[in-house]
Amino acid sequence: MNGARILDRLQRLSHLQDLEMMIHEAEDAKAKKAEEEMGFHMRGLEKLRAARDKWRAQVDPRDLRLFDRIVKRHLRAIVPVEERICLGCYVTLPTSVSPPAGDQDRLLTCENCGRILYWLE
Amino acid sequence: MADGSRILRYLDERFFVRDLKAKTKDGVLKELADYLSKDREVRDPRLLLEMLKKRESLGSTAIGSGVAIPHGRSLAIANIKVLFARHKKGIDFEAPDEEPVRLFFLIVAPPQDTNNEYLPLLGQIAELVKEPAIRDRLIEAQTYADLAQVLEGQGS
Numbered sequence: 001m002n003g004a005r006i007l008d009r010l011q012r013l014s015h016l017q018d019l020e021m022m023i024h025e026a027e028d029a030k031a032k033k034a035e036e037e038m039g040f041h042m043r044g045l046e047k048l049r050a051a052r053d054k055w056r057a058q059v060d061p062r063d064l065r066l067f068d069r070i071v072k073r074h075l076r077a078i079v080p081v082e083e084r085i086c087l088g089c090y091v092t093l094p095t096s097v098s099p100p101a102g103d104q105d106r107l108l109t110c111e112n113c114g115r116i117l118y119w120l121e
Numbered sequence: 122m123a124d125g126s127r128i129l130r131y132l133d134e135r136f137f138v139r140d141l142k143a144k145t146k147d148g149v150l151k152e153l154a155d156y157l158s159k160d161r162e163v164r165d166p167r168l169l170l171e172m173l174k175k176r177e178s179l180g181s182t183a184i185g186s187g188v189a190i191p192h193g194r195s196l197a198i199a200n201i202k203v204l205f206a207r208h209k210k211g212i213d214f215e216a217p218d219e220e221p222v223r224l225f226f227l228i229v230a231p232p233q234d235t236n237n238e239y240l241p242l243l244g245q246i247a248e249l250v251k252e253p254a255i256r257d258r259l260i261e262a263q264t265y266a267d268l269a270q271v272l273e274g275q276g277s
Binding site for chain 2: 011014015017018019021022025026031034035037038039040041042043044045047048051076078079080082087118120
């Protein structure tokens with residue numbers, strides 16, 4: 001499995017997280033009310049849930065298991081890395097860790113909080 | 122009158138698009154995402170576009186009176202960004218009043234948004250464009266300085 005493949009897997013998972021976040025906000029009564037007061041009508045929640053469920057089938061099953069396991073502990077299973085800092089727990093990553101590339105097969109996770117690292121360089 | 126000066130913190134000259142070319146709703150979303158992706162803080166243009174399309178399936182982001190505010194959170198972006206764009210003829214964006222949309226504000230935020238800036242910013246833009254005089258001036262703005270004046274509430 002090459003670097004491009006792992007980035008593709010990361011992109012699929014990232015889209016899943018974007019969908020989960022969108023659904024989470026649409027289910028949140030306060031956030032939903034705020035948006036509706038601004039003039040947005042959010043009537044397509046079921047459609048969005050169906051799109052999410054369909055998308056899950058596009059994700060590598062191993063990645064999906066990891067994602068689901070992390071989501072039980074953290075709302076955001078995938079977090080960006082900026083200047084070697086995990087933006088989930090704000091701990092600096094060890095210098096031995098680098099962005100996914102080459103023939104790496106496993107998604108990178110934070111050693112401290114366990115979240116999947118969205119790290120593109 | 123609503124004060125839109127805060128919007129300028131997230132908008133810059135590159136993101137004032139005077140004349141969108143797209144002829145469909147999906148085409149507009151792609152064009153908006155392409156313009157925003159000129160910013161290096163957009164990590165993944167394709168991910169950004171997919172998020173915007175899915176947000177429309179939740180409900181159109183057109184709010185009537187010729188205005189749409191496509192918005193959402195995505196891992197694709199590092200910091201909140203705002204883009205303003207116009208379409209000369211107007212596009213069917215499935216608006217509640219069925220009016221074609223000529224004015225677009227795109228707002229994208231990262232999922233973490235620790236300062237909770239995103240929703241208040243969205244509200245500020247939605248409030249601002251409710252005023253017919255502001256919408257007229259947004260249509261007429263020729264330069265970024267003109268646009269900034271409108272958003273700052275000057276010259277009204």
